[in-house]
Amino acid sequence: MNVHRQRLRLLLGYTLLALPLVVWGATRALDSNNNSPIDWVTSEFAPRRDYDKHCELFGPGDTLMLSWQGCTVENAPLDRLVQVLRTAKVFYQDDQWLFHKVTSGREAALSLSGGDSTITYQDAKRRLSGYLVGPDGSTTAVIVTFNAQGLAQRKRLVDLITKATEEFCGVRNDEMHLSGPVIDGLSVDNSSQATLSKFAGPSAVVIFLLCWLNLRSIRAALVVFGLAMLSQGATLALVYYAGDSMNALLIVLPPLIQVLAVAGGVHLTNYYFDLDQSTASKRRIATAIEHGWLPCVLSAGTTAIGMASLMSSQLQPIRAFGGYSAAGVLLTVGILLGLLPACYFFWPPGARQQSGGKRSAAPTRSSTWQVWASVLSRGNLAITAAGVVLTLVGAWYASQITTSVRIETMFASQHRVIEDYAWLESHVGPLVPLEVTLTFEETSPLTYRDKLALLWNLGKQLGTDQELSPAFSAANCFPPIVDLSAQPLPVQNQIIDQIIAQELPHYESMGLVKRGDQSVEHWRLTTRTTALGSADYGETLAHVDAIVDEVLADYSPDLRQGLSTNTTGIMPLVHAIQGQLLADLLHSFTAALLLITVVMTLVQSGVLAGLIAMLPNLFPIAIYFGVLGWRGDPIDIGVVMTASVALGIAVDDTFHFLTFFQRAYAKHASRDRAVRHALEHCGPAMIQTSVSCGLGLLVFALSDFLPTSRFATSMAMLLGLALAGDLVLLPALLLSPLGRLCTATPTSASSKAEDSGKLAAKASPASAAA
16 A cells, blocks of 8 residues: 555656646647638648639738728828838838738729829729729728738737727727738637636636535545646647647637546546445545546547547648547546546545535435336337437438538627628628639730630629629729721720730739739639628539639630639638538548447447447437538537537446446346446436536637537537436437347346346236235
C-alpha cells in the first residue's frame, strides 16, 4: 500500500507541476480566434481552387462594404474618406498597404463620366445601378478590399475604418452599415468569443450544482468537477501548443469536454458509492476502478471514434473539432482513471447525504426500477417493434435533410450583421457576388467588338433572372459613340476596336479585364444575388450556367476556338460548401457507425449481438434528424457535427448498462434479473449524467450565434433521446427473444435455470402451492 501511496502522491505532484503550463496554454488558446466562412475549405476543394484563381486575376474577394443613410454619390466627404483609407499611416505596416483596393460608388461614377468621356454623370450612375449605386440612383457605398496581411488584422482595421468614417463623414458608429466576407468572419469571431465568455460560467455552475445534487457529496462533487476543469484546460492547451487557434466550432469544445468528464466521473463515483460502505475507503477505491475502468475506456474509445470520424471532412473547422475533441476525450479518460483514485485515496468522500440530510450507510435501491423492469418485461415485444419502426421511419426522413452555411443561418434575425445586410441590400443592392470569367486565348478569332458584344449579351440574358442584380462588365463602361451607320461594316468594326483598345487600361484599372502572358485576356462579368431570403443558390447557379451555354451556342465552333468560361465567386463557393456539409455528415456518420459497430461486436462477442446492441444508439439520431428532415429545416455546420458526436456519446451508457447486465447474467443466468440489476445500478447514474450534460450544454442555446446555439440544443435533445433508448429500448431488446443473442453462451444448467425461472413466474398460485 505504501508503494501505491507513493505513486499516487507523485501523480498528484506532477499534475500540480504541469498545471501552470495547462493554464497558460488554455488562456492563450481562448485569446486566439480566427474565422472566415470562405476559409473553411482549402485550395484542395475544387470550387475554392476556382475561386482562388479568380482572385489571382482580379484581386482578393475579402471585401468590406460600408454605407449609411445619406451616403450618396453627391456626398463629397466620401472622396476625403477614400483618400484617408489609401494614405493614412495607420493603414500601413512596414510601408506595406494593408488593403488591396479602396473605392466608392461616387468615385466610380466620376471616373466613368470624367475627362474626355462622353458618358454623362447621370448615365454613369444608371450604369452603376445595382452594382455600386442603389435603386434610388443616389445611395452608394465605400468598398474596401483587404490583402492577406490586412486580413490578419481585420479587427483593428475595421475599428480604424469606422473611426475614420465618423471623423471625416460625421457618421456615428451605430448609424453605419457594414457587410462582406471581412465582416462575416469578424462577426463570427466576436459572436463565438462572446458566447464562450457569457455562457461558460453559468454552464459550469449548472454542471457543478447538478453534480453535487446527483452525487450528494460535496467532496465528491468538488473532485469530479475539478478534474473536469483540468480536462477542459488540457484540451484547450493542446490546441494552443499544436499551433492552432480557436474557431467558431472549437468554441463549444470546452463545455463539451467538461460535461463528458463530469459524466465519466459520476459513473466512477457511483461505482465507489455502490460498494459496501463498511469496507475501507481505500479498498473501495481500488474495487470501483477495477469495476469501472473497462466500460469507461470503451465509452471513451467509442466517443473518440465518433468525434475522430469528423476529421474526414473537407471543411477545416469540422476537421479541427473532430481531431481536438477526440484527443480531449482520450486525455479526459486518462485524467479520470489516474487522478480520481488519487484524489479519493487522500481525500475520500464520506457516505452520501440522503434527501433528509442523514447519511446513508448503503445506497438506497428504489422499487421504482423493479416496477419499471416489470413493465418492460411485459411489453418488451411491443416496445422493440415500436423502436425499430420509429428508427426506420426516422432514417428515411433524415435522408431528406438539406444544409446551409448562408449568413442568416449563423446569426439571429435581430443581430446587427443581419440588419446591416438587410439595409444594404435594400438601399444599394444584392451582396453575394457571382463571377463569370471569359478567357480568350491568342488563338481566339474574336475582335474587341465581338468580345464586348458577347459580354453585353450575357449581361442582358442574366438580367432576366429575378434572383440576380443587373450584371456589370466592361460593356457597361463602353462610351456612347457617333452614328457609324454610314460607314462600311469593316470600318465600323475598326473604329469600335480602336475605341475599346483605348479604353482597355481603364477597364483594367477597374478590375474588369486582366491581360496575361502570351496575349491571353480575361474579361469579367459580375452579378449578385441576395445574402438573405429563400433564393436557392443551386438553382440560381444552374440557371447562370445554362444562360452562358445558351449564349455561346449561338457562336460557331470556329468562333468559340480559344474561348473558355468559368463561373465562380462567393455564391458558387457557398453552394459547394453546403453540398460538402451534407456529404461530410454522411461520410463521418457512416465511418463512426462502422467503427463503433465493430467495437460493439467485439465487446458482445458476436456480430448479431453487436448489431442488436447498436439499435438503441441509432434510435436517437434517426428520430432527431428524421424530425429535421420532415420539417424541411436546413441544418448548419453546428448541427452537422452532432450526429457523429452523439453516436459516440450514446454508446457510453450502453456500455455501462451492458457491463452490469452481463455480470448479473453470468451470476444468475436470468435476463429478467440481469436487466433489473443493470437498471438499479446504472439507471440513476445514466439519468444523472444525461441531465447534467444536457442542461450544462443547453445553457449555450441562449447564444445569438446560431451554430453554437443549435449545437447545444441538438446535443441536449440527442442526449435525452439516447437516455430513452438506453432505459427503454435497450432493456426491452434484452428481454425480447433477440436478447438471447446478447448474452454469453450459458451452460446447459444455466439455460435450464433461466427457463425454469420463467416457467415459475408464469405458474399459477395454486400450482405453486401444490
